[in-house]
Amino acid sequence: MAPVAPSRLGLWEAVRVGLRSLAARKLRSVLSALGIAIGIASLVGVLGLSESSKSALLDQISALGTNLLTIEAGTGFGAGDAALPETALKRVGRVATVEAASAVYSIDVGAYRNELVPADRTGGIQVFGTDPGLVRTLNGGVAHGSFLTAATTSYPAAVVGSVAAERLGIRNLDQPVLLYVGGRWIEVQGVLEPFALAADLDRAVLIGDSAAESYYEVDLAPSRLYLRVDQEYLDETRGVLGATVDPENPEEVQISRPSDLLEAQAAAESSFTGLFLGLGAVALIVGGIGIANVMVMGVVERRGEIGLRRAIGATRAHIRRQFLTEALTLAFLGGAAGILLGVAVTYAYSAVQGWRVIVPLAALLGGIAASLAIGAIAGLYPAIRAARVSPTEALRSA
Amino acid sequence: MNRPRENLAAPEPEAPAIELREVTKQYPGSPPVTALDRVSVRITRGEMVAVVGPSGSGKSTMLHVMGTLDNPTSGSVLIEGIDTSVLDDNSLAAIRGRRVGFVFQRFFLLAGVPVIDNVANGLLYAGVARTERREAAEAVLDRVGLGPRMWHRPEQLSGGETQRVAVARALVHDPAFVLADEPTGNLDSEASQSLMDLFASLHGEGRTIVVITHNESIASALPRCLKILDGRLEQDTEALAR
Numbered sequence: 230m231a232p233v234a235p236s237r238l239g240l241w242e243a244v245r246v247g248l249r250s251l252a253a254r255k256l257r258s259v260l261s262a263l264g265i266a267i268g269i270a271s272l273v274g275v276l277g278l279s280e281s282s283k284s285a286l287l288d289q290i291s292a293l294g295t296n297l298l299t300i301e302a303g304t305g306f307g308a309g310d311a312a313l314p315e316t317a318l319k320r321v322g323r324v325a326t327v328e329a330a331s332a333v334y335s336i337d338v339g340a341y342r343n344e345l346v347p348a349d350r351t352g353g354i355q356v357f358g359t360d361p362g363l364v365r366t367l368n369g370g371v372a373h374g375s376f377l378t379a380a381t382t383s384y385p386a387a388v389v390g391s392v393a394a395e396r397l398g399i400r401n402l403d404q405p406v407l408l409y410v411g412g413r414w415i416e417v418q419g420v421l422e423p424f425a426l427a428a429d430l431d432r433a434v435l436i437g438d439s440a441a442e443s444y445y446e447v448d449l450a451p452s453r454l455y456l457r458v459d460q461e462y463l464d465e466t467r468g469v470l471g472a473t474v475d476p477e478n479p480e481e482v483q484i485s486r487p488s489d490l491l492e493a494q495a496a497a498e499s500s501f502t503g504l505f506l507g508l509g510a511v512a513l514i515v516g517g518i519g520i521a522n523v524m525v526m527g528v529v530e531r532r533g534e535i536g537l538r539r540a541i542g543a544t545r546a547h548i549r550r551q552f553l554t555e556a557l558t559l560a561f562l563g564g565a566a567g568i569l570l571g572v573a574v575t576y577a578y579s580a581v582q583g584w585r586v587i588v589p590l591a592a593l594l595g596g597i598a599a600s601l602a603i604g605a606i607a608g609l610y611p612a613i614r615a616a617r618v619s620p621t622e623a624l625r626s627a
Numbered sequence: 628m629n630r631p632r633e634n635l636a637a638p639e640p641e642a643p644a645i646e647l648r649e650v651t652k653q654y655p656g657s658p659p660v661t662a663l664d665r666v667s668v669r670i671t672r673g674e675m676v677a678v679v680g681p682s683g684s685g686k687s688t689m690l691h692v693m694g695t696l697d698n699p700t701s702g703s704v705l706i707e708g709i710d711t712s713v714l715d716d717n718s719l720a721a722i723r724g725r726r727v728g729f730v731f732q733r734f735f736l737l738a739g740v741p742v743i744d745n746v747a748n749g750l751l752y753a754g755v756a757r758t759e760r761r762e763a764a765e766a767v768l769d770r771v772g773l774g775p776r777m778w779h780r781p782e783q784l785s786g787g788e789t790q791r792v793a794v795a796r797a798l799v800h801d802p803a804f805v806l807a808d809e810p811t812g813n814l815d816s817e818a819s820q821s822l823m824d825l826f827a828s829l830h831g832e833g834r835t836i837v838v839i840t841h842n843e844s845i846a847s848a849l850p851r852c853l854k855i856l857d858g859r860l861e862q863d864t865e866a867l868a869r
Contacts (some may be wrong), residue, residue, distance in 0.1 A: 233721045233725050233726060234753075234754070235718070236717065236724045236753065237753075239749065239754065242751065247738065249737075253737070253739050253740075373819050462854050491770070533735050534735070534737070536735070538752075539696065540727075541723065541729070541749050542721065542723050542800075543720060546717075619697070620696045620697070621691045621697040625687065
């Protein structure tokens with residue numbers, strides 16, 4: 230007679246046996262997989278949403294350009310309120326890598342809707358003189374009317390920032406709008422869209438520099454310069470600008486890059502992502518404990534089944550493998566559901582926000598890997614216990 | 628899970644089907660419980676044996692030891708001449724999966740799973756493809772008269788039919804022995820008689836059959852009867868006949 234052939238159970242058979250066992254306890258299986266699903270969904274959702282929102286922010290930054298610099302007078306030691314030299318704009322224009330430059334000059338008057346408004350009710354609106362190139366330098370847009378041109382720069386005409394327009398009650402320019410600025414009537418010829426990189430100009434009333442000189446007492450020292458610089462030579466240009474603007478006191482010239490702020494915002498959002506990922510990981514661990522709990526209960530409840538399987542030829546290893554496979558299958562199904570949920574949430578929220586949807590591949594693969602790892606850890610102890618169940622005891626006590 | 632071949636002893640054709648030599652089984656505890664006390668018995672091929680005795684006398688333990696589900700504390704168990712004490716878990720599982728068919732009082736069928744798949748499960752660990760398992764299950768269900776019921780679920784069957792499904796599962800891998808632990812315990816007298824007729828016909832096919840029973844009339848109808856009391860073999864009708 231031939232030797233007795235060993236027992237065997239293929240991997241696929243083990244998966245099928247596991248699926249059948251899970252299907253026999255549907256509600257319990259679904260509930261125990263739910264924890265993993267929620268954990269993975271939150272991981273995928275958080276990663277997807279943070280990537281999508283960051284990409285939206287980066288898109289905005291690159292659309293606005295990271296090559297905008299602003300130059301202000303710093304407050305140097307013993308310098309009091311330092312001012313930029315009157316010739317600052319001309320000088321920076323001589324730097325070869327400066328593509329465009331505009332200046333704003335502060336005019337110390339208020340802008341009012343009419344002469345009856347008390348002088349102290351400025352509404353936080355500042356009046357600046359500027360040149361026609363400002364909007365182009367800032368990549369800004371005009372909502373109504375037009376910006377200052379070479380023709381209007383010496384006339385009593387003004388362009389109003391978006392916030393200033395709202396505060397002054399200017400909705401559109403269908404009817405001519407006059408403002409009472411520094412004891413003189415000035416016509417509004419344009420309303421601007423918000424500036425992303427120069428938010429303080431949103432609260433400004435802008436007048437042509439020649440007009441400002443003729444009608445008001447203007448300090449011709451610019452309050453601020455806006456520069457577009459060749460992106461490739463940004464750092465080099467930044468290095469020479471201080472001495473160019475004010476050769477005597479280069480250290481009192483303060484140069485900044487507004488897009489740094491947006492990048493800081495992106496970085497701040499990333500740090501929140503870390504926090505939410507941590508919360509997702511906690512959900513995942515709790516989900517794993519749920520699976521372990523259900524599997525341990527299953528070992529006790531299914532002693533009869535374990536005993537029977539041993540009686541029809543299962544080895545301890547087969548029993549161990551079956552329970553481990555069940556835990557892995559449960560965790561995998563939970564993880565897959567979680568990924569679908571997380572991607573759906575990312576799509577839905579990005580669609581509402583108008584973001585480009587980005588679901589990082591690492592989140593998907595990581596989600597599957599994490600759920601399988603959790604399933605393996607959660608299933609290991611119950612599987613070892615199930616394999617240790619004595620078949621005779623199992624058949625007697627079941 | 629392929630083990631080296633040398634672990635698998637070949638059955639000897641001339642040896643008795645099952646032989647217990649001075650088998651003692653103790654369960655740990657204080658004091659330890661002795662379920663079997665120096666039991667020696669020899670069952671030849673093709674025999675049909677009844678095992679009787681009161682509850683807790685050690686009948687089930689003896690059946691489990693005979694079927695390699697349990698190892699004796701001392702003494703040895705020989706299945707077709709193979710000493711099982713030298714075999715590892717894999718080889719014992721192989722013997723159970725290939726040579727032994729178990730039938731239990733409480734059926735142990737998987738609820739919600741069709742009868743045919745419950746029976747096919749008897750071959751689950753034998754490395755047989757799923758379609759072949761089903762074919763074998765179909766054949767053996769016809770053999771026990773449940774062919775028309777094979778797509779029913781166990782909970783849709785009567786007690787007698789359910790036990791026939793369990794017998795079919797025990798037979799699906801064509802075992803040399805059938806070990807039945809009170810198979811009629813949950814059945815009415817008519818179903819019991821019909822089940823015993825089935826065992827008798829399996830016996831007629833040359834299979835070795837050991838049946839634990841409480842039922843005196845069933846036991847007395849079988850050719851040989853072992854009486855167990857307090858873990859000891861009290862009476863063996865074959866020995867009396869000699």
